[in-house]
Amino acid sequence: MDENERQRRARLRMKKRRRQVLIGRTIVALLLVILAALCVFVVRDLVGGKKDKVTPEGKATEAAAVPGTESTAAESESESAAETETEAVDVMAEAKLKAAQYDYDGAMELLKSSPDYESNTEMQQAVTDYAMAKNSLVEYPIDQVTHVFFHSMIVDTNRAFGKGAGDPTTDGLNQVMTTMSEFTQIMQSMYDKGYVMVSLHDMCNVDENGNVTRGTILLPEGKKAFVLSQDDVSYYHYQDGYGLADKLLIDENGEVKNQYTDADGNVLIGDYDMVPWIDTFVKEHPDFSYHGHKGIIALTGYNGILGYRTDIAYKTRENLDSFQQAWFEQHPDFDEAAYNKECEDAKAVADAMKATGWEFASHTWGHINVGQKSLEGIQTDTEKWLNYVSPLVGGTDVIIFAFGADLGDWTGYTTDNEKFNYLKSQGFDIYCNVDSTQYWVQFGSNVTNGGQYMRQGRRNLDGYRMYYNPEMVEDLFDAKAVFDPARPTPVPPM
Template sequence: MSRNRYERGDSGERRTRRRERGVEAGPERTGQGRDGYGDAGQGRTDYGDASQRRTDYGDASQGRTDYGDTGRRRAKRDDGRPERTERGRRRKKKRGGAAATVILILLIFIVAAGIILVASDWLGFEIPFLKAGVNQTLEQAEELAASYDYDGAIATLQSNEKYSTSTQLQEAAAEYESAKSAMETAIDGVIASAEELAASYDYQGGADLIKASPYYSASSVLQSLAAQYEESEKHKNDIDEGTLAEAETLAAMYDYDGAIELLKGMNAYQTNQVLQEKVQEYETAKAACVAINPEEVTHIFYHSLIVDPSKAFVEGDPAYAGMMQWMTTISEFDKITQSMYDRGYVLVSIYDLFTKTTAEDGTVTISPNQIYLPEGKKAYVLSLDDLSYYHTYDNHGIASKVVLDEEGKPTCEYIQDDGTVVYGDYDAVPRLDAFIEEHPDACYRGARGIIALTGYNGILGYRTDGVYSAEHNTNSDIYYADELQLKWLEEHPDFDWEQECEEAKKVAEAMKADGWTFASHTWGHKKVGEVEYDRLVLDTERWMQYVSPLIGGTDAIIFAHGEDLSPTGTYDSSNAKYVYLKSQGFDVYCNVDSSQYTTAVTSEYFHQGRRNLDGYRIYQDTISDNPMTADLFDASEVLDPERPGPVPDL
């Protein structure tokens, strides 16, 4: 470099010439090219002959013939920018080709890596640096599967991002699914075998079998069941006193089958001699029972009971005669109930006396049902009329409505003289319940009575008829609010009819759960034998609208005033009223008949006469030489001394 520099001549001289050229040429310097140096050949004389230095190219002037004189190489383009030389274009092209080559190589590398990775999955060989993540996942899954956590193993495999393309991961997952299915089948088999042992009260054997399963440590189901069996083994000889008491109650109510089933279901039964002896006792008692003829079952009935005779039996009161004739006092009811119990009477449901079979076409066929009681026991049916607590009962010493106590059992509301409200056994429903609770053998399998309801003042003390509702009160010639109803509405300005209906419905449901059933008593307390057919239809429609929905419907009608559809108590298709009532779903018909029993079971209906145990009958039997209730009680002992005198004739 130094040698060539000195050969070029004085550098200062060159700089001077350049400055002069710049000053003289000014902005046109580029246009002149390198004229300041003179001819190209001359300007490069300091280097020697150009041809000598460019021997590879030949003569300089000849080597650049494509461009002309070198001084004109950078001649301006038409647009003022210098033309690119062929050599520059070659250099640029060379650089672009190199970049494309690099990109192509990278793409080839990426594609090749992908192909290798996929091929490794397909062909089953491993590429260590690519397969490290898959292998780690497989190892983690295998550890979980070793402890029978197949769900965890499968979830681990599926969480790997390569799962969708990795046959190894997918095959491992399928293998664990199969193992899981086999485990579940094996566990089911172990449980079934253990349950067989437990069914024969070998609880410890069942627990040991479960614990021997290889899946025991991994299955919470097996662990829980084994613990349950071991606990049962500890107490299998214990007697559940509550269950034993329940069985005793069932047997006392003549439900021997229910009592036996309950005792045999106790853990201790197979090894406990006391329980086994009880079962034998119940089986012996059941075998000793005799059949009861359903046509020889008496049927008694009451109205609402009088709580305070001093308020009910007021001479001169318009209600005096009715109270004396139709009503029974609490004292009289209790004495009759006790007397009948002492004489071997057992309360049965009216539905215990027959069965109903419904064919596919809807045809109902009725047939007698056989019940069995210990020898010497006699069955009876009980019904309660007009349990609606009419407005005419107000201030006459009678309960005001049926309500539910804290345990959801039916009891009664009673309004005292000072207006205070008390609750208790103020009518037949809670009083009979209390008696049966103390004497469970007083009823057959928990039976209770059947309650006959009218509707014109509502039901059970709830004002549910349409006349109490502004929306439903049509004020027609037949259905309108009377003076007592209007007075009651005035006294209850905040009355909510919808809520009242809901309350009545809730009470009715609780009573049915307690064993009580319901029947129609006609809506308006009509005498069905005398009322015109059209009026009976209207009355029934009204009852179906405002009473039936609250009690859940019924198939029984207990005739008001005791009047029957026919003088003979038998019905056929010639009786239009019977045909109509039958079409409305009534299959059970009851009139009043003071005979000991009058029961008929036909294929189309069940008919039974009832015996009134009211003030009139009790009093009459105290003065009769042939008392009609002598089979039930001694009337002279039953008659309430608070009755003020002879009961008026009917």
């Protein structure tokens, strides 16, 4: 082989090696690129894998699982199961409360509507138990429902009675008021005797045309239905300084309580009158309330309602009485904005009360005697109540007469009773006087426009009744045992 051939072959080998080196480098480069890409994806998933991804539709979805997320999914499933269990417990508790208040239909309906009912044997057993309990109820005679009432409670007997007999306010409080000590004992006695609070609207049904028919009350054997009401829950100016509550309000827990100013000027929040006391008692004794119903509050309007100065006089400062004039002297900055705030606060309290089973009634705007007042006078008074009280309490079809008066005698309202015809036309279907007998209920018919009504007598449980007629309340409590020794005696006669 000559020299030229050897050089040619050497050049071919060099080219071959260069191609091999180039190919090898290219392969290495490609491998490095692939490896780098894989590293980027892994790092991204490790760092951001827990974030939600967005689909083309713009909806968030859970990221693909990466190592270490299995425990998070398990925790979510555990939390979901715990929430479901909590909801089931809440439903059971709510149903139990309804059943305790004799609303077995409501309890069963609540349980059956739960999404857990088909798989929850405890719920199913409760429905069976409630159905049996409902079957044991008996219908309580509507004509034997008693109706008891109070005025605002005396908290501090020293201030209420401290001025002694002869002071007009002290004498009036002694006659028609009840002390908190007496009230709590009366309610406990009635609870112990099997009494259960019902609504006037449990006693009757009112259709859209104002026709009134008998209702149905179902209670366990031995239980006794009663209606509870309270008059004049306005915290009148004349009561200032006599040891009664100032007003009702909504506390920091969203509950209706009283504001009360003690003898030293300390402002306290608590159960200082009937409404919050009953609320607390029913929490502890739910079976004292029929279907969650509580009492009915009869309101005038001339000093406002519930302790708030909501009457139009506080806005216009016109036609003020001496108490109102004195109040404005103590509150010279009370303006239209303050008046509007009083109305807002009063309405908020009324709404909160209704949400927890309370109802409202007219007690006439000016605490008038409807038996003595002319038709024109009743019309003027009713218009004021409908304008300045009704919007704050959401309206009512109940009127509880002041002074225990009435529109007619015991035989019933007739078609020629103009006062009744007028009040009926204004939407009043239920009428209550003061009768003081154990029970008195009347359903009327054949009156103007085909309308009907229910009428019920009430029993005053106050200083006068306990002192002069203790035998008239023996079915409820022992008046001599309850009577507050702080009361001046004799109680002034009416």
